[in-house]
Amino acid sequence: MNDSEIKYEKRLVAFIDILGFKEIVKQSEKDISKIELIYSVLDYLKNWEAQEKWDLRLVEIEGDAQKRGVENFDIRGKTNITAFSDSIVVSVKVDNNINEMASTLIVHLAYIGAILLEKGILFRGGLTVGNLIHIENGIVFGQGLIDSYKLESKSAKYPRIILSDKLLKELNYPIETKRNSYPYHQYVDRFEDGCVGFHQMIYYQAIQSWEEMTKEKLIESLSIVRKVIVKGLDTTFENPDVYEKYKWLKEQYNKLIILEDSDYETKTYENIKLKIRELNENIAGQNIHYSYTDNFYESEWKKSE
Incomplete structure (x- = not known):
């Protein structure tokens, strides 16, 4: 890509922090099992750099996606991920399809979180929409990244991913009628402290009727x-x-x-x-x-x- 081709894009941006990562690294100096845990987690996240990982399996089971055309929820080729130390940035390019793109991203983030939780790993994050340059080689910068980082570090507090006010204003949330719902509505809720978002365990509630989830x-x-x-x-x-x-x-x-x-x-x-x-x-x-x-x-x- 030439420098002249690099420009800001409107993207959904998730900044995610692995909680307790520094302590696990410290423990790994005396406990080899912690080294294996760190490696398995980072290797798992590294695999998500492949576009095919962001497929439609977890979305196509949703009736709301089927009614709107499952193909409209495909984020492959529009998604970039950069992992560094205990932080992960995931972004998805959006146009006028932000509800569809947000649905697929949220479903996958909940799934990733559930897999990590079963390994004993908690995460916390912020999800927003904004201008971003995110290139496959890992370079990422822009106001969208700054905003999502602030959301994670200042507001998320607990092991959850919260959505920014800016993003909520662009999403069809809250829903007023069932016909206006999207798959992400099964994941997102308002918590007692006023924040809107989802935690990594919500995957089990949303996906329990899936035939693959015996x-x-x-x-x-x-x-x-x-x-x-x-x-x-x-x-x-x-x-x-x-x-x-x-x-x-x-x-x-x-x-x-x-x-x-x-x-x-x-x-x-x-x-x-x-x-x-x-x-x-x-x-x-x-x-x-x-x-x-x-x-x-x-x-x-x-x-x-």
């Missing part, structure tokens, strides 16, 4: 995520800021609407998501570990199966 796979993934959160709650005795992040995740996990598996003929129901209980909830004693409470209820849950 009941067994969903149960396994939710169990892994629950254990990650419980472990996080129990390893932060001297860091209230980190504890608050895991406590927030615990609340969001418990809010997930996961449909029970049912058998119509026998009228039996199986809850496939085990709640994260309060510390020592209905258990005698004053144990300081959430894992103690979680293990107690997990054993009771398994007995009832």
Whole structure:
């Protein structure tokens, strides 16, 4: 590309920060498993530089996308990603199709976040729209990047990606009627502190009816995520800021609407998501570990199966 061809483009811009990355690097000097974790995470993110990764599999299952023409949600050839240390920048070129492009980007970011969470990795980010130069060789700059970084660092606070006011004004959000909905409406919500966005666990709620998401796979993934959160709650005795992040995740996990598996003929129901209980909830004693409470209820849950 010649210098004369380089110009700002209107792009969706997501700036994402991997939380606790510096601590994991520090631990890796004494724990080889942390080196393997860092490598696997960075290698996984590196693979997303390939355009074919941003396909339509996670969007074409949505009725809203089918009604509007799934091909209109294709962001391949319009997406760039740059990963450096503990930060990731993803951008998508948009014209008058911002709702479609935002849908596919948000669905994929939630999916990526879910995979990372199952590895024990939390992320936080900001998503906006603005002028940006983002080239395949990794060069990225522009007001869109500055705005998304500020959103992540100053407003996101918890493990979630929040949307800027500027972006929300261009999106069809909030929806007034069902016919005006897009796939991203299943992911985005307004949180108690006023911010609008999504967290990485929302993927499981939105995708649970997908034929590739079997009941067994969903149960396994939710169990892994629950254990990650419980472990996080129990390893932060001297860091209230980190504890608050895991406590927030615990609340969001418990809010997930996961449909029970049912058998119509026998009228039996199986809850496939085990709640994260309060510390020592209905258990005698004053144990300081959430894992103690979680293990107690997990054993009771398994007995009832």
